[in-house]
Amino acid sequence: MNVVECKGLAKHQGSVKALDDLSFTIKEDTITGLIGRNGAGKTTLLKILAGYWYESSGEVRVFDEHPFNSLTVSANTILIDDQMSFSNSLTLQELLQEASNFYMNWDMELAQRLFSYFNFDSKQIHENLSKGKKSTFNIIIGLAAKCALTIFDEPTTGMDAAVRKDFYRALLKDYLAHPRTIIISSHHLDEVEDLLEDVLLINEGKRYLHLSIDDLKEYAIGLRGKSAIVRQWLNDKEVIHSQSIGTDRSYVVVKNDFDHDRATRLGIEVSPVSPSDLSVYLTNQKQGGIDDVFSKREFR
Amino acid sequence: MIAILPIVIIVLILLFSIFLNYRVKILSGQKAQWLLFGYFIILVVSFGIYLFIPKGAPPSSEEQYKGPDLYLNAMEGNVSNIDSKYVERTWEFPMEEPELNVELDYIISDGPPVFVEEADIDSLEVILYKTPTIINGGIDITDRIPNASVQLTGSNKLQLYNPNPIEIEYSGYVPEFTLTQFKQGVSNSLRITGTFISFGDQILYIRVPQHIEVNTDSLEGIQFVGKENED
Amino acid sequence: MMSLVNVNLGNVVKKQYLFKLRSYVGVFTSLVVLQLIALLFSLGGTGGGGGGSGNFHVMINYYSGDVVIIFTILWVFINGILITTKAYREDDFSFVTNRLTNNLSNILFLLTASLVGGVTAIASGILLKVIRYFFFNAEPIITTFSISTIEIIYGVLATILYVFLFGSLGYLVGSLVQLYKKLAIILPVAFFGILFALASRDIMLVEGVGEFYFKETSFLLFTVKVITTSGILLIVSLTISNRQEVRL
Numbered sequence: 001m002n003v004v005e006c007k008g009l010a011k012h013q014g015s016v017k018a019l020d021d022l023s024f025t026i027k028e029d030t031i032t033g034l035i036g037r038n039g040a041g042k043t044t045l046l047k048i049l050a051g052y053w054y055e056s057s058g059e060v061r062v063f064d065e066h067p068f069n070s071l072t073v074s075a076n077t078i079l080i081d082d083q084m085s086f087s088n089s090l091t092l093q094e095l096l097q098e099a100s101n102f103y104m105n106w107d108m109e110l111a112q113r114l115f116s117y118f119n120f121d122s123k124q125i126h127e128n129l130s131k132g133k134k135s136t137f138n139i140i141i142g143l144a145a146k147c148a149l150t151i152f153d154e155p156t157t158g159m160d161a162a163v164r165k166d167f168y169r170a171l172l173k174d175y176l177a178h179p180r181t182i183i184i185s186s187h188h189l190d191e192v193e194d195l196l197e198d199v200l201l202i203n204e205g206k207r208y209l210h211l212s213i214d215d216l217k218e219y220a221i222g223l224r225g226k227s228a229i230v231r232q233w234l235n236d237k238e239v240i241h242s243q244s245i246g247t248d249r250s251y252v253v254v255k256n257d258f259d260h261d262r263a264t265r266l267g268i269e270v271s272p273v274s275p276s277d278l279s280v281y282l283t284n285q286k287q288g289g290i291d292d293v294f295s296k297r298e299f300r
Numbered sequence: 301m302i303a304i305l306p307i308v309i310i311v312l313i314l315l316f317s318i319f320l321n322y323r324v325k326i327l328s329g330q331k332a333q334w335l336l337f338g339y340f341i342i343l344v345v346s347f348g349i350y351l352f353i354p355k356g357a358p359p360s361s362e363e364q365y366k367g368p369d370l371y372l373n374a375m376e377g378n379v380s381n382i383d384s385k386y387v388e389r390t391w392e393f394p395m396e397e398p399e400l401n402v403e404l405d406y407i408i409s410d411g412p413p414v415f416v417e418e419a420d421i422d423s424l425e426v427i428l429y430k431t432p433t434i435i436n437g438g439i440d441i442t443d444r445i446p447n448a449s450v451q452l453t454g455s456n457k458l459q460l461y462n463p464n465p466i467e468i469e470y471s472g473y474v475p476e477f478t479l480t481q482f483k484q485g486v487s488n489s490l491r492i493t494g495t496f497i498s499f500g501d502q503i504l505y506i507r508v509p510q511h512i513e514v515n516t517d518s519l520e521g522i523q524f525v526g527k528e529n530e531d
Numbered sequence: 532m533m534s535l536v537n538v539n540l541g542n543v544v545k546k547q548y549l550f551k552l553r554s555y556v557g558v559f560t561s562l563v564v565l566q567l568i569a570l571l572f573s574l575g576g577t578g579g580g581g582g583g584s585g586n587f588h589v590m591i592n593y594y595s596g597d598v599v600i601i602f603t604i605l606w607v608f609i610n611g612i613l614i615t616t617k618a619y620r621e622d623d624f625s626f627v628t629n630r631l632t633n634n635l636s637n638i639l640f641l642l643t644a645s646l647v648g649g650v651t652a653i654a655s656g657i658l659l660k661v662i663r664y665f666f667f668n669a670e671p672i673i674t675t676f677s678i679s680t681i682e683i684i685y686g687v688l689a690t691i692l693y694v695f696l697f698g699s700l701g702y703l704v705g706s707l708v709q710l711y712k713k714l715a716i717i718l719p720v721a722f723f724g725i726l727f728a729l730a731s732r733d734i735m736l737v738e739g740v741g742e743f744y745f746k747e748t749s750f751l752l753f754t755v756k757v758i759t760t761s762g763i764l765l766i767v768s769l770t771i772s773n774r775q776e777v778r779l
Contacts, residue, residue, distance in 0.1 A: 047776075052778050053776045053777075054776065069631065069773070071538050071539075071627070071632065072535065072538065074628055075536045075537075076535050076536055083621075083778045084621075084625050085622055085625055085778075086622060087554035089553075089554050090553065090554050098553070098554070098626065101549075102626035102627045103536075103626070104536040104538075141625075332556045332557065332559070335560055336559050339563045339651070343651060346657055346658040346661040346662075347654060349661050350657045350660060354671075354672065355673070355674045356671060356672060356674065358673075358675060358676050358677035409585075410585050433587075435589065435673060436673060445586065462585060465586045466586065466587050466588075467587075468583075468588065468589045468590065469589075469591075469670045470670055471591075471594060471670045471672045471673070472592065472594065473595070473672055473675060474577070474597075475595065475676050475686070476596045476597050476599075476600055476652075476686065477597050477600070478600060478687075478690040478693065479676070479682060479686030480678070481686070481745070481747070481753070482685045482686070482748055483678075493593055494676040495580070495673060497581070497582065499583070
């Protein structure tokens, strides 16, 4: 069964197209990483899935319902982000209690264990927490709610490295114990890479790739060698990224759809491209990158 | 109501500026609950106490007390029409002199009007008539209003006194407008304050034996019953 | 896969309503503060009158809790607006909700607030009189109207209804402002503008509208008027906020 289905989904905000003709499906009981640069439309997409925002056109189904104003979607979906708002007249402990009233599958034992593991003070007020602490508390809510669709939008904002690692471990363990559909958006793919089963890469509001993480690891290949040789060799390949190293060498990333041995024979070094680097290369708007900004300036 | 309008507006602006930015938070949860609980208790207790505060009765009807018009009756020489229950006090003085000098110790408009009548009697008689002053048709404050008094000094000088005016204060406990809105048959004037007062009067009526000549200072405004009409 | 949780509307509304009673405690503390301020204003008396002749003067100082009711109405109006604002609304959206349950639980909360506001307003009118009696020179007291038990019941209910009416009005204003932020400025400007424009032509808008409710001496008709008006205000609010996006 597909938990999420989008067909031609678009969202306009003023004259900006935050989402543009986005189509994909997410199967149940998978962890999908939603990857994209800032402003790619990740947050917009997740808010539409959670029923917070409505789509401008296209079709969106969550649990086979239109999420906007659907109680079923709201009861079975939780979106954790740094904008979560909690009453400032309730203490953290009272908030956990309130959450348990609303979410039928709420796991209070897990919530309490995480609460004390992360050294929260029962009497604290959410509003007064530091950014990292807020994120951590929100994540506790997200894990303990055990919603069939659990969405984390940049969940680790403001957290220090140790807490991040703890969170990812907790998420994985909890997922294995209670499989459900999880979407986690991040621009640090390397951080969540080990966790993910699928990657949905979006750029400028459009779907770019939707692959399993293993396929993504194989998706492209890096070539390094003398610029002249590499360039000549590239003419029929789909170049994802290229940069020059020093004066006469180049590094080029191309789609991994050919025999590596031929390249090696020409003295070109062949290396795998990490999904995280790949996602950066894929979503660069134009050929080249930040280096080109500087090299063009040197030309003048 | 008009007077509090500026205050209301100021409070409104203050509240908006304080509260509109974020959730109202004056006290934390526990303290807030105590505040609410305390306030509730105070309200309940004060309601209990209120029942035992001595209070004057509210008006049973809007009917004004209708006493006789003392002034008009006296003017027309019809004091006999005034019921004797309105006679507050009488003085009798034996008269030996042929002349009587009446002196007012007060300005006539500040006190009871004075009337003089020649009658077929042997001694000088002064009658103080007083009609009741009643608040809300039930609270009779007639006895709290000081009486004019009379004294004969020497053998023929009749002095009339009016005591210093007194202030009678009451607290009027007005039910809130929502409690009176649905009262039937309440006039608009009463709806605002819920009180009305029937004001009473006093007059001093002097009866002198017929053979006595009465002298007054004409500026004082003492009226002669009967004689005035003949002129 | 986890089986999907089934929820029904009534259940969610009930949970949200109870949640609001616990988390909107600030709404009620502000009520206490406001009513105490109103009491302070009222202690000096709301008016006086009397008269007399020659040797006496009767003076009656009137005390009533009218100002408390007016402040309570202001309070509910402001809170009607407040609970539509981002901070309050998004508290709901951290848990299970949709716009309909959010609005319905808000309306239930407004009803509760009106109930509490109305009853305490009348009760603090009594507190005012008790404070007057014990802490200020105690002149003899006249109760000015005889109020029968049924009139007390009508009065308390009417107070609650007035408070609810203005709460609903606030809720509509708040919903409009959430829909279109600039209305926060346009609405008051337009209101006072129209008010003064009409006043210059001797049309008293507030008085005219006010009389419709305040001069109604039939309790039944009054109830019908208030409930109808509030109903319309709330249905409009519900309609316009049904496509409201959250966590913008």
